[in-house]
Amino acid sequence: MYFCPIRNQFLQPRSQPPSQPPSQPPSQLPSQPNSQPGTRTGHGQPNPPLMQGNSVGVGRGRVSRNIVTIPQSHFNDDALAKIETLFETILDAVSVGGPVVIPYRRSTNAQTFNATAFTSNPSDGRHIDSVRFPGRNPQELRRFEALFRIIELSHEALLSGTLITKRNIYYQNMELFRSQSMVDEMVDNLAFTLGVGRGDLNIVATAKGLIAGQVQLMMRGGTSINCAESSDSGVLLPSISAVEKIDFQSVKWLLVIEKEATFRTLSASRYHAVSRAGSGILVTGKGYPDLATRKFLATLHFVQPRLPMFALVDFDTHGISILRTYQYGSQRLDHEERTKVPRLRWLGIRSSDVLSQTMVTQDPSANNQDSQSSQDLSSQESIAYSVDALQDERPTKRPRTRRTKSHPSDSTAPLNEGDREKAVSVLRDICTTARLDSSGREHKLELQRMLLLNVKAEIQAVDDFGDITNWLDERLLSQSR
Numbered sequence: 001m002y003f004c005p006i007r008n009q010f011l012q013p014r015s016q017p018p019s020q021p022p023s024q025p026p027s028q029l030p031s032q033p034n035s036q037p038g039t040r041t042g043h044g045q046p047n048p049p050l051m052q053g054n055s056v057g058v059g060r061g062r063v064s065r066n067i068v069t070i071p072q073s074h075f076n077d078d079a080l081a082k083i084e085t086l087f088e089t090i091l092d093a094v095s096v097g098g099p100v101v102i103p104y105r106r107s108t109n110a111q112t113f114n115a116t117a118f119t120s121n122p123s124d125g126r127h128i129d130s131v132r133f134p135g136r137n138p139q140e141l142r143r144f145e146a147l148f149r150i151i152e153l154s155h156e157a158l159l160s161g162t163l164i165t166k167r168n169i170y171y172q173n174m175e176l177f178r179s180q181s182m183v184d185e186m187v188d189n190l191a192f193t194l195g196v197g198r199g200d201l202n203i204v205a206t207a208k209g210l211i212a213g214q215v216q217l218m219m220r221g222g223t224s225i226n227c228a229e230s231s232d233s234g235v236l237l238p239s240i241s242a243v244e245k246i247d248f249q250s251v252k253w254l255l256v257i258e259k260e261a262t263f264r265t266l267s268a269s270r271y272h273a274v275s276r277a278g279s280g281i282l283v284t285g286k287g288y289p290d291l292a293t294r295k296f297l298a299t300l301h302f303v304q305p306r307l308p309m310f311a312l313v314d315f316d317t318h319g320i321s322i323l324r325t326y327q328y329g330s331q332r333l334d335h336e337e338r339t340k341v342p343r344l345r346w347l348g349i350r351s352s353d354v355l356s357q358t359m360v361t362q363d364p365s366a367n368n369q370d371s372q373s374s375q376d377l378s379s380q381e382s383i384a385y386s387v388d389a390l391q392d393e394r395p396t397k398r399p400r401t402r403r404t405k406s407h408p409s410d411s412t413a414p415l416n417e418g419d420r421e422k423a424v425s426v427l428r429d430i431c432t433t434a435r436l437d438s439s440g441r442e443h444k445l446e447l448q449r450m451l452l453l454n455v456k457a458e459i460q461a462v463d464d465f466g467d468i469t470n471w472l473d474e475r476l477l478s479q480s481r
Contacts, residue, residue, distance in 0.1 A: 066247060066248040066249055066250070067218075067247045068246050068248065068304065070244060070299060079196040080158045083151060083158070084155070086103075090102070100133040101130050101131075102130060102148065102151075103130050103193050104129050104131050104147060105129050105189060106129070106189050107192035107333065131144045132144065145176060150186055150187060150190060153203075154201040157202035158202050162202065163203075163241070164204070165203070165206050166204070166206070167180065167206045169187070188333065197336045198336065199295070204241075205290055207239075208285065208286055208292065208293065209237035210233065210235065211235055211236075211237050212234035212263075212267040212282045213272040213279070213280055214227070214228050214279040215227050216249070217243050218243070220243070221242070225238065233267065233268075234282070237283070237296050239292055240295050249279070250278070250279055251278075251307065253277055253281070253307070253308045253309075253476055253480075254280060254283065254300065255280060255282055255283070255310050255311075255312060255347070256312070257282060257283070257284045258284070258285075259459060260286045262459050262460075262468070263282055263284035265466075266282055266468075267282055269469065275469070276473040276477060277472075277473055283296075288321075288322055289326060291333060295338060295339055297309070301343065301344075302338065308345065308479065308480070309343065309345065310345045310475075310476070311326060311345065311347060312347050312459060312472075315349045317415075317422035317450070323344070324429075326340075326344050327340060327342055328340055328342070345479065349459060349462050351446055353461065412457045412461055413456055415451070423447050426447060427444060427447050427448075430447075
C-alpha cells in the first residue's frame with residue numbers, strides 16, 4: 001500500500017502479472033547473460049521471442065505459420081516506481097514547509113540522472129536542472145505546473161494500464177501548455193530525466209506512420225488489423241506496445257519509403273502482393289520518422305532478424321539524413337530503447353541511379369564525338385568521382401556536358417545553399433563517429449559525389465513514366481540472390 005498525493009489517499013499496488021512460462025523464469029534479472037528467451041539481457045534488448053510455427057487459425061479459416069509474440073517492456077513498472085518515489089519526495093517537502101523541487105533535464109544533454117537522489121550520475125555530485133515551487137519567476141511557476149500535470153497524467157495512465165497521447169495532454173489544458181511543442185518537449189525531457197522511454201510513461205504520439213502488406217497485427221485488446229486488406233492509403237501504424245502478436249505469413253521483404261505519395265502509389269497498386277520478389281510489407285514515416293514508426297520497425301527487425309529490410313529515399317541530403325535516422329537513431333532521443341535498425345539496407349536511389357537515367361555527352365566544342373555519350377560509369381567516376389577524403393578533393397578535369405532524360409521524368413535539380421549546409425552537417429556527424437561502418441562509408445561517399453556533381457534527385461528519377469515497380473522488382477530480386 002502506498003500514498004498517492006494526486007488522489008490524496010492510500011492505494012493498493014497493481015496486481016503482479018501472471019507468472020511466465022518455464023522458458024522465461026521471472027526470477028532472472030534483466031542483466032543476467034544467460035537469461036531465457038523472452039527476458040531482457042540489457043537495456044531494451046530482450047532475447048528472441050517465441051515463434052509459433054504450427055498451424056494456427058487466424059481469421060476466415062486461414063492457417064498461419066509465422067506468428068511471432070512481441071515482447072513486452074518491463075520498464076513501465078520502473079517508471080511507475082520512480083514517479084511514486086518522486087511523489088513521496090514532494091509530500092515530504094510539503095510536510096516540512098520546504099520548497100518543492102522536481103528534477104528536470106533536457107534530453108539534448110547526454111547524461112542520465114537519478115531521479116531519487118536529484119544529482120547526476122557523475123562523481124562530481126553536481127545538481128541537475130530542476131523546477132521548483134514556489135518558482136523563482138513566473139515562467140518557472142508555469143513550467144512547474146505544466147510538468148506536474150504531465151506527471152499526474154502519466155501516473156494515472158500507468159495505474160489504469162491505458163495509453164494517452166501527447167495531443168490529448170495538450171487539449172486537456174491548452175491555456176496551461178500554450179503549444180503542442182511545449183508538451184512534446186516536456187514529455188521527452190521527463191522520460192530522459194527518469195531514465196525511461198516515452199512509451200514507458202504510457203504517453204505516445206498520435207499515429208503518423210502508415211503500413212500496408214501481407215501481415216496481420218493482433219492487438220492486446222483482442223482486435224486485429226489485417227494490413228493486406230487495407231485501403232489504398234494503407235493503415236496507421238499503432239503503437240508497438242499495443243501489439244501482442246504479428247502474423248508475418250509468407251512475407252519476403254520489407255520496404256521503408258521516405259515519401260507518402262510513393263507509398264500510396266505502391267499501396268494502391270498492391271505492389272506488396274504482386275511484386276516479382278514475393279509478398280512484402282510497405283511502411284512510410286512520411287519524411288522524417290516519428291518515434292512510433294522507428295520503434296515499430298526496430299521491433300520487427302528484432303523479432304524477425306532474417307527478414308530483409310530496405311529503404312527507398314530521395315538522392316538528396318534529407319534523404320540520406322532520414323535513412324541514417326532509421327539506422328542510427330537521433331541524438332535527442334538516444335535514451336529511447338529499441339529505436340534503431342542498423343541492418344536496414346539502402347535500396348536507392350544513389351548517384352549511379354541518377355546518372356544511369358541521364359545521357360552524358362561531350363560538348364561539341366571539346367571533341368564532338370557522339371561515342372562519348374555511351375561511356376560507362378567507371379569512366380565517369382575517374383573524372384567526377386575522384387573523391388577519397390572529405391576536404392580539398394576536386395576532379396582534375398570535368399568536361400562540359402548536356403543532359404537529355406531517357407524518359408520525361410524531371411526529378412533532378414542543382415543543390416541550393418540549404419542542401420550544402422545540410423550535407424556538411426551530415427558529413428560532420430559521420431566523420432565524428434568513433435568507428436565508421438560500411439553504411440557510414442557509403443553515405444559519406446554519396447554525399448561527396450552529390451556535392452561535386454551539384455545534383456539532387458527525387459525517387460521519381462528512376463521511374464518509368466510514373467511506374468517504379470519494374471525498378472523495384474529488379475533491385476529487390478538482385479538483393480535476394
